[in-house]
Amino acid sequence: MIISTKGKNALKLMLDLSLYQVEEYVKLGDIARREEISEKYLEQIVSYLQKSGKVKSARGAHGGYRLVKNPEEYTVGEIIKCLEGDMAPTDCVNRDDSPCKKRDQCFCYPLWNKLDKAMNEVLNHTTLQDLIDWKEEKEEDYE
Amino acid sequence: MIISTKGKNALKLMLDLSLYQVEEYVKLGDIARREEISEKYLEQIVSYLQKSGKVKSARGAHGGYRLVKNPEEYTVGEIIKCLEGDMAPTDCVNRDDSPCKKRDQCFCYPLWNKLDKAMNEVLNHTTLQDLIDWKEEKEEDYE
DNA sequence: CCCCTTTCCTACAAAAATAGTATGATTTAA
DNA sequence: TTAAATCATACTATTTTTGTAGGAAAGGGG
Numbered sequence: 001m002i003i004s005t006k007g008k009n010a011l012k013l014m015l016d017l018s019l020y021q022v023e024e025y026v027k028l029g030d031i032a033r034r035e036e037i038s039e040k041y042l043e044q045i046v047s048y049l050q051k052s053g054k055v056k057s058a059r060g061a062h063g064g065y066r067l068v069k070n071p072e073e074y075t076v077g078e079i080i081k082c083l084e085g086d087m088a089p090t091d092c093v094n095r096d097d098s099p100c101k102k103r104d105q106c107f108c109y110p111l112w113n114k115l116d117k118a119m120n121e122v123l124n125h126t127t128l129q130d131l132i133d134w135k136e137e138k139e140e141d142y143e
Numbered sequence: 144m145i146i147s148t149k150g151k152n153a154l155k156l157m158l159d160l161s162l163y164q165v166e167e168y169v170k171l172g173d174i175a176r177r178e179e180i181s182e183k184y185l186e187q188i189v190s191y192l193q194k195s196g197k198v199k200s201a202r203g204a205h206g207g208y209r210l211v212k213n214p215e216e217y218t219v220g221e222i223i224k225c226l227e228g229d230m231a232p233t234d235c236v237n238r239d240d241s242p243c244k245k246r247d248q249c250f251c252y253p254l255w256n257k258l259d260k261a262m263n264e265v266l267n268h269t270t271l272q273d274l275i276d277w278k279e280e281k282e283e284d285y286e
Numbered sequence: 287c288c289c290c291t292t293t294c295c296t297a298c299a300a301a302a303a304t305a306g307t308a309t310g311a312t313t314t315a316a
Numbered sequence: 317t318t319a320a321a322t323c324a325t326a327c328t329a330t331t332t333t334t335g336t337a338g339g340a341a342a343g344g345g346g
Contacts, residue, residue, distance in 0.1 A: 015251075118264060
Protein backbone atom coordinates (compact mmCIF):
# COMPACT_ATOMS: atom_id res chain seq x y z
CA MET A 1 0.00 0.00 0.00
CA ILE A 2 1.76 3.06 -1.21
CA ILE A 3 -1.02 5.56 -0.45
CA SER A 4 -1.43 6.13 3.28
CA THR A 5 -4.67 6.89 5.11
CA LYS A 6 -3.72 10.56 5.15
CA GLY A 7 -3.72 10.73 1.36
CA LYS A 8 -6.83 8.62 1.02
CA ASN A 9 -8.70 10.67 3.60
CA ALA A 10 -7.65 13.94 1.96
CA LEU A 11 -9.12 12.69 -1.29
CA LYS A 12 -12.33 11.58 0.42
CA LEU A 13 -12.60 14.96 2.09
CA MET A 14 -12.21 16.85 -1.19
CA LEU A 15 -14.69 14.54 -2.87
CA ASP A 16 -17.15 15.04 -0.04
CA LEU A 17 -16.84 18.80 -0.44
CA SER A 18 -17.36 18.45 -4.18
CA LEU A 19 -20.57 16.53 -3.62
CA TYR A 20 -22.06 18.32 -0.63
CA GLN A 21 -21.10 21.97 -0.88
CA VAL A 22 -23.89 23.95 -2.47
CA GLU A 23 -23.87 27.47 -1.14
CA GLU A 24 -22.84 27.25 2.47
CA TYR A 25 -19.74 25.92 4.19
CA VAL A 26 -19.54 22.23 5.08
CA LYS A 27 -18.78 21.28 8.68
CA LEU A 28 -15.94 18.86 9.32
CA GLY A 29 -18.20 16.92 11.67
CA ASP A 30 -20.58 16.14 8.81
CA ILE A 31 -17.74 14.99 6.58
CA ALA A 32 -16.35 12.87 9.39
CA ARG A 33 -19.72 11.16 9.85
CA ARG A 34 -20.36 10.56 6.15
CA GLU A 35 -16.87 9.32 5.38
CA GLU A 36 -16.46 7.48 8.68
CA ILE A 37 -13.21 9.18 9.63
CA SER A 38 -12.30 10.56 13.06
CA GLU A 39 -13.10 14.28 13.09
CA LYS A 40 -9.90 15.05 14.98
CA TYR A 41 -7.83 13.29 12.36
CA LEU A 42 -9.65 15.19 9.63
CA GLU A 43 -8.82 18.48 11.33
CA GLN A 44 -5.16 17.65 10.92
CA ILE A 45 -5.58 16.65 7.30
CA VAL A 46 -7.68 19.63 6.27
CA SER A 47 -5.12 22.03 7.69
CA TYR A 48 -2.64 20.92 5.02
CA LEU A 49 -5.23 21.44 2.31
CA GLN A 50 -6.03 24.85 3.71
CA LYS A 51 -2.39 25.95 4.00
CA SER A 52 -1.81 25.11 0.35
CA GLY A 53 -4.90 27.06 -0.65
CA LYS A 54 -7.03 24.14 -1.80
CA VAL A 55 -9.89 24.88 0.59
CA LYS A 56 -11.06 27.97 2.43
CA SER A 57 -12.62 28.02 5.87
CA ALA A 58 -15.04 29.99 8.00
CA ARG A 59 -14.67 29.83 11.75
CA GLY A 60 -17.33 30.02 14.39
CA ALA A 61 -20.93 28.86 14.33
CA HIS A 62 -22.14 27.90 10.85
CA GLY A 63 -18.53 27.76 9.76
CA GLY A 64 -16.82 24.99 7.85
CA TYR A 65 -14.91 24.45 4.64
CA ARG A 66 -15.43 25.03 0.94
CA LEU A 67 -13.49 24.29 -2.22
CA VAL A 68 -11.76 27.33 -3.72
CA LYS A 69 -12.09 26.08 -7.31
CA ASN A 70 -14.43 23.74 -9.17
CA PRO A 71 -13.95 19.97 -8.88
CA GLU A 72 -12.67 19.70 -12.45
CA GLU A 73 -9.85 22.10 -11.57
CA TYR A 74 -8.24 19.86 -8.92
CA THR A 75 -6.07 16.93 -9.91
CA VAL A 76 -5.96 13.97 -7.56
CA GLY A 77 -2.18 14.25 -7.74
CA GLU A 78 -2.01 17.68 -6.18
CA ILE A 79 -4.35 16.59 -3.41
CA ILE A 80 -2.56 13.37 -2.56
CA LYS A 81 0.90 14.91 -2.82
CA CYS A 82 -0.18 17.69 -0.49
CA LEU A 83 -0.37 15.02 2.24
CA GLU A 84 2.04 12.36 1.04
CA GLY A 85 4.94 14.39 -0.26
CA ASP A 86 6.05 14.03 -3.86
CA MET A 87 5.35 10.28 -4.18
CA ALA A 88 8.50 9.63 -6.20
CA PRO A 89 9.56 5.97 -6.53
CA THR A 90 12.94 6.81 -4.98
CA ASP A 91 14.65 9.91 -3.66
CA CYS A 92 16.84 10.16 -6.76
CA VAL A 93 13.88 11.15 -8.95
CA ASN A 94 12.62 14.73 -9.19
CA ARG A 95 15.81 16.27 -7.91
CA ASP A 96 16.64 18.56 -10.79
CA ASP A 97 18.17 21.05 -8.39
CA SER A 98 20.60 18.62 -6.70
CA PRO A 99 20.71 15.44 -8.80
CA CYS A 100 22.32 12.26 -7.46
CA LYS A 101 26.00 12.25 -8.41
CA LYS A 102 25.86 8.64 -9.57
CA ARG A 103 22.81 9.24 -11.72
CA ASP A 104 24.59 8.84 -15.04
CA GLN A 105 26.31 5.61 -13.92
CA CYS A 106 23.14 4.17 -12.42
CA PHE A 107 21.39 1.22 -14.04
CA CYS A 108 18.19 1.85 -12.14
CA TYR A 109 17.64 5.58 -12.55
CA PRO A 110 15.94 5.26 -15.97
CA LEU A 111 13.51 2.78 -14.45
CA TRP A 112 12.60 5.02 -11.51
CA ASN A 113 12.13 7.85 -13.94
CA LYS A 114 9.78 5.86 -16.15
CA LEU A 115 7.82 4.67 -13.15
CA ASP A 116 7.50 8.22 -11.89
CA LYS A 117 6.23 9.42 -15.26
CA ALA A 118 3.72 6.58 -15.50
CA MET A 119 2.29 7.38 -12.08
CA ASN A 120 2.11 11.09 -12.74
CA GLU A 121 0.43 10.47 -16.06
CA VAL A 122 -2.50 9.13 -14.05
CA LEU A 123 -2.29 11.38 -11.00
CA ASN A 124 -1.88 14.66 -12.86
CA HIS A 125 -4.53 13.98 -15.46
CA THR A 126 -7.34 12.80 -13.23
CA THR A 127 -9.55 15.42 -11.58
CA LEU A 128 -12.07 15.20 -8.77
CA GLN A 129 -14.78 15.61 -11.38
CA ASP A 130 -13.41 12.60 -13.26
CA LEU A 131 -13.86 10.43 -10.18
CA ILE A 132 -17.46 11.61 -9.89
CA ASP A 133 -18.14 11.05 -13.59
CA TRP A 134 -16.63 7.57 -13.59
CA LYS A 135 -18.97 6.55 -10.78
CA GLU A 136 -22.01 7.89 -12.63
CA GLU A 137 -21.01 6.06 -15.79
CA LYS A 138 -20.75 2.86 -13.85
CA GLU A 139 -24.22 3.36 -12.33
CA GLU A 140 -25.68 3.90 -15.78
CA ASP A 141 -24.38 0.49 -16.75
CA TYR A 142 -26.70 -1.11 -14.21
CA GLU A 143 -29.83 0.59 -15.57
CA MET B 144 9.90 7.27 -1.75
CA ILE B 145 7.70 4.31 -2.42
CA ILE B 146 10.49 1.80 -3.13
CA SER B 147 12.37 0.86 0.04
CA THR B 148 16.05 -0.01 0.29
CA LYS B 149 15.13 -3.68 0.35
CA GLY B 150 13.58 -3.50 -3.09
CA LYS B 151 16.35 -1.31 -4.46
CA ASN B 152 19.05 -3.57 -3.07
CA ALA B 153 17.35 -6.67 -4.45
CA LEU B 154 17.41 -5.08 -7.88
CA LYS B 155 21.07 -4.10 -7.51
CA LEU B 156 21.91 -7.63 -6.43
CA MET B 157 20.17 -9.17 -9.44
CA LEU B 158 21.83 -6.66 -11.76
CA ASP B 159 25.21 -7.41 -10.23
CA LEU B 160 24.68 -11.12 -10.84
CA SER B 161 23.65 -10.36 -14.42
CA LEU B 162 26.85 -8.46 -15.02
CA TYR B 163 29.39 -10.53 -13.09
CA GLN B 164 28.33 -14.14 -13.29
CA VAL B 165 30.21 -15.91 -16.04
CA GLU B 166 30.64 -19.57 -15.18
CA GLU B 167 31.15 -19.71 -11.45
CA TYR B 168 29.04 -18.63 -8.50
CA VAL B 169 29.30 -15.06 -7.24
CA LYS B 170 30.05 -14.47 -3.55
CA LEU B 171 27.78 -12.15 -1.59
CA GLY B 172 30.86 -10.46 -0.18
CA ASP B 173 31.89 -9.37 -3.67
CA ILE B 174 28.44 -8.05 -4.44
CA ALA B 175 28.33 -6.22 -1.12
CA ARG B 176 31.64 -4.53 -1.89
CA ARG B 177 30.76 -3.56 -5.46
CA GLU B 178 27.28 -2.31 -4.64
CA GLU B 179 28.29 -0.81 -1.29
CA ILE B 180 25.65 -2.64 0.73
CA SER B 181 26.15 -4.37 4.08
CA GLU B 182 26.81 -8.05 3.44
CA LYS B 183 24.65 -9.06 6.37
CA TYR B 184 21.74 -7.07 4.99
CA LEU B 185 22.26 -8.66 1.58
CA GLU B 186 22.08 -12.12 3.13
CA GLN B 187 18.59 -11.34 4.31
CA ILE B 188 17.55 -9.96 0.95
CA VAL B 189 18.98 -12.78 -1.12
CA SER B 190 17.14 -15.35 0.98
CA TYR B 191 13.82 -14.00 -0.33
CA LEU B 192 15.08 -14.20 -3.89
CA GLN B 193 16.29 -17.72 -3.29
CA LYS B 194 13.05 -18.90 -1.66
CA SER B 195 11.07 -17.71 -4.66
CA GLY B 196 13.46 -19.50 -7.00
CA LYS B 197 15.02 -16.46 -8.64
CA VAL B 198 18.59 -17.38 -7.70
CA LYS B 199 20.33 -20.62 -6.82
CA SER B 200 23.14 -21.00 -4.31
CA ALA B 201 26.18 -23.14 -3.55
CA ARG B 202 27.36 -23.38 0.04
CA GLY B 203 30.86 -23.74 1.35
CA ALA B 204 34.17 -22.60 -0.10
CA HIS B 205 33.88 -21.28 -3.66
CA GLY B 206 30.15 -21.05 -3.14
CA GLY B 207 27.89 -18.12 -3.91
CA TYR B 208 24.85 -17.28 -5.99
CA ARG B 209 23.80 -17.47 -9.63
CA LEU B 210 20.77 -16.46 -11.63
CA VAL B 211 18.48 -19.33 -12.60
CA LYS B 212 17.38 -17.74 -15.88
CA ASN B 213 18.78 -15.19 -18.29
CA PRO B 214 18.58 -11.47 -17.46
CA GLU B 215 15.97 -10.89 -20.15
CA GLU B 216 13.68 -13.38 -18.43
CA TYR B 217 13.34 -11.47 -15.15
CA THR B 218 11.02 -8.49 -14.88
CA VAL B 219 11.94 -5.79 -12.42
CA GLY B 220 8.39 -6.10 -11.08
CA GLU B 221 8.80 -9.68 -9.91
CA ILE B 222 12.10 -8.82 -8.24
CA ILE B 223 10.87 -5.73 -6.43
CA LYS B 224 7.57 -7.32 -5.41
CA CYS B 225 9.45 -10.29 -4.01
CA LEU B 226 10.78 -7.91 -1.35
CA GLU B 227 8.16 -5.17 -1.20
CA GLY B 228 4.93 -7.13 -1.40
CA ASP B 229 2.47 -6.42 -4.18
CA MET B 230 3.08 -2.64 -4.38
CA ALA B 231 -0.61 -1.88 -4.84
CA PRO B 232 -1.63 1.77 -4.35
CA THR B 233 -4.10 0.70 -1.65
CA ASP B 234 -5.18 -2.55 -0.05
CA CYS B 235 -8.46 -2.55 -1.99
CA VAL B 236 -6.67 -3.25 -5.28
CA ASN B 237 -5.67 -6.76 -6.37
CA ARG B 238 -8.10 -8.52 -4.06
CA ASP B 239 -10.07 -10.52 -6.55
CA ASP B 240 -10.55 -13.27 -4.01
CA SER B 241 -12.02 -11.07 -1.25
CA PRO B 242 -12.90 -7.71 -2.79
CA CYS B 243 -13.77 -4.70 -0.61
CA LYS B 244 -17.52 -4.67 0.00
CA LYS B 245 -17.80 -0.97 -0.75
CA ARG B 246 -15.89 -1.29 -3.99
CA ASP B 247 -18.83 -0.60 -6.26
CA GLN B 248 -19.89 2.43 -4.23
CA CYS B 249 -16.37 3.81 -4.02
CA PHE B 250 -15.40 6.96 -5.90
CA CYS B 251 -11.71 6.21 -5.51
CA TYR B 252 -11.44 2.56 -6.50
CA PRO B 253 -11.28 3.25 -10.26
CA LEU B 254 -8.40 5.63 -9.61
CA TRP B 255 -6.41 3.13 -7.55
CA ASN B 256 -7.03 0.55 -10.21
CA LYS B 257 -5.75 2.82 -12.98
CA LEU B 258 -2.71 3.74 -10.94
CA ASP B 259 -1.97 0.09 -10.28
CA LYS B 260 -2.22 -0.74 -13.97
CA ALA B 261 0.03 2.17 -14.93
CA MET B 262 2.72 1.07 -12.50
CA ASN B 263 2.54 -2.57 -13.54
CA GLU B 264 2.72 -1.58 -17.17
CA VAL B 265 6.24 -0.38 -16.43
CA LEU B 266 7.25 -2.93 -13.78
CA ASN B 267 6.04 -6.02 -15.63
CA HIS B 268 7.43 -5.03 -19.01
CA THR B 269 10.93 -4.03 -18.00
CA THR B 270 13.56 -6.75 -17.65
CA LEU B 271 17.01 -6.77 -16.12
CA GLN B 272 18.41 -6.86 -19.63
CA ASP B 273 16.47 -3.71 -20.51
CA LEU B 274 18.17 -1.85 -17.66
CA ILE B 275 21.55 -2.98 -18.96
CA ASP B 276 20.68 -2.05 -22.56
CA TRP B 277 19.41 1.39 -21.61
CA LYS B 278 22.68 2.17 -19.90
CA GLU B 279 24.68 1.08 -22.95
CA GLU B 280 22.54 3.17 -25.24
CA LYS B 281 23.16 6.17 -23.06
CA GLU B 282 26.90 5.57 -23.15
CA GLU B 283 26.85 5.39 -26.93
CA ASP B 284 25.36 8.87 -26.95
CA TYR B 285 28.56 10.23 -25.45
CA GLU B 286 30.77 8.73 -28.12
C1' DC C 287 39.91 -35.46 9.75
C1' DC C 288 40.42 -30.57 10.40
C1' DC C 289 40.17 -25.91 9.07
C1' DC C 290 38.63 -22.19 6.25
C1' DT C 291 35.15 -20.22 3.52
C1' DT C 292 30.75 -19.38 2.48
C1' DT C 293 25.71 -19.81 2.86
C1' DC C 294 21.80 -20.24 6.06
C1' DC C 295 18.84 -19.20 10.09
C1' DT C 296 16.83 -16.56 13.66
C1' DA C 297 16.59 -13.24 17.09
C1' DC C 298 17.23 -8.60 18.42
C1' DA C 299 17.12 -3.52 18.17
C1' DA C 300 17.38 1.40 16.84
C1' DA C 301 15.09 4.73 14.15
C1' DA C 302 11.54 6.53 11.39
C1' DA C 303 6.92 6.74 9.71
C1' DT C 304 2.05 6.10 10.45
C1' DA C 305 -2.18 6.78 12.56
C1' DG C 306 -4.22 8.66 15.35
C1' DT C 307 -5.71 11.16 20.63
C1' DA C 308 -5.94 14.84 23.80
C1' DT C 309 -6.30 19.42 25.32
C1' DG C 310 -7.46 23.68 24.86
C1' DA C 311 -7.37 28.35 22.51
C1' DT C 312 -9.76 31.24 19.17
C1' DT C 313 -13.46 32.97 16.38
C1' DT C 314 -18.19 33.86 15.07
C1' DA C 315 -23.39 33.66 14.79
C1' DA C 316 -27.40 33.92 17.22
C1' DT D 317 -23.13 35.25 26.64
C1' DT D 318 -23.16 30.87 24.95
C1' DA D 319 -22.81 27.26 21.74
C1' DA D 320 -20.64 25.80 17.54
C1' DA D 321 -17.11 25.49 14.92
C1' DT D 322 -12.10 26.00 13.36
C1' DC D 323 -7.18 26.23 14.72
C1' DA D 324 -2.83 24.87 17.05
C1' DT D 325 0.20 21.92 19.28
C1' DA D 326 1.79 18.21 21.89
C1' DC D 327 1.66 13.53 22.92
C1' DT D 328 1.51 8.41 22.17
C1' DA D 329 0.92 3.74 20.51
C1' DT D 330 1.81 0.83 16.69
C1' DT D 331 4.00 -0.63 12.68
C1' DT D 332 7.53 -0.55 9.29
C1' DT D 333 12.09 0.05 7.98
C1' DT D 334 16.77 -0.77 8.23
C1' DG D 335 19.70 -2.92 9.63
C1' DT D 336 23.17 -5.83 13.42
C1' DA D 337 24.64 -10.01 15.94
C1' DG D 338 25.74 -14.66 16.71
C1' DG D 339 26.17 -18.85 15.44
C1' DA D 340 24.80 -23.32 12.82
C1' DA D 341 25.43 -25.99 8.62
C1' DA D 342 27.76 -27.33 4.47
C1' DG D 343 31.50 -27.96 1.29
C1' DG D 344 36.47 -27.82 -0.52
C1' DG D 345 41.37 -28.39 0.21
C1' DG D 346 45.12 -29.90 2.87
